[in-house]
Amino acid sequence: QSELTQPPSASGTPGQRVTISCSGSSSNIGRNTVNWFQQLPGTAPKLLIHTNDQRPSGVPDRFSGSKSGTSASLAISGLQSEDEADYYCAAWDDRLIGWVFGGGTKLTVL
């Protein structure tokens, strides 16, 4: 069982906006920043959002992140077929002294 809780699946149609939630605790999301990753089949995770809401260079502004208390969210607007992938949240945990991850959300573009 993962330390961070994500819904196992999400879906939307092209052009729609979808959000993926990530719930943690006071020792991880409550104290530290959240990263979001996109993983396409057969590839390594790719950093999508860091420091709760910052996009690395090259990531489209359709992707946005937010954090409140011990929860975080990833929003994808203008959904495209190429966004179909697995999405993971992660944060440093001060109690475990290590990184913790969500179980992943499989996004389907209908």
Added chain:
Amino acid sequence: QVQLQQSGPGLVKPSQTLSLTCAISGDSVSSNSAAWNWIRQSPSRGLEWLGRTYYRSKWYNNYAVFVKSRITMNPDTSKNQFSLQLNSVTPEDTALYYCARVGPTGAIDYWGQGTLVTVSS
């Protein structure tokens, strides 16, 4: 551009030692603003952080509690790489293993290509 290139065997026998290496280009294993991590992924347990090694005037290691008694990570400054050794492996250690960098933003920003390690006799 940082690149991480993993190497090591894809098959390990039960009770033996899993050994992987991650060669770094575009950064230094001795960087004062990076940490070098091993993370694994399996269908049953998802993404699991195993540990990190980093340099801040001296070398530090942190290991995940669930592998702490079996794991060693070492930097190799002469080759600009770092390694993972996991002892006494069982089939439950079968997973896709990744090396990864935590960079100046504090994010896991670069990943290796992944190595599928199967523990089987």
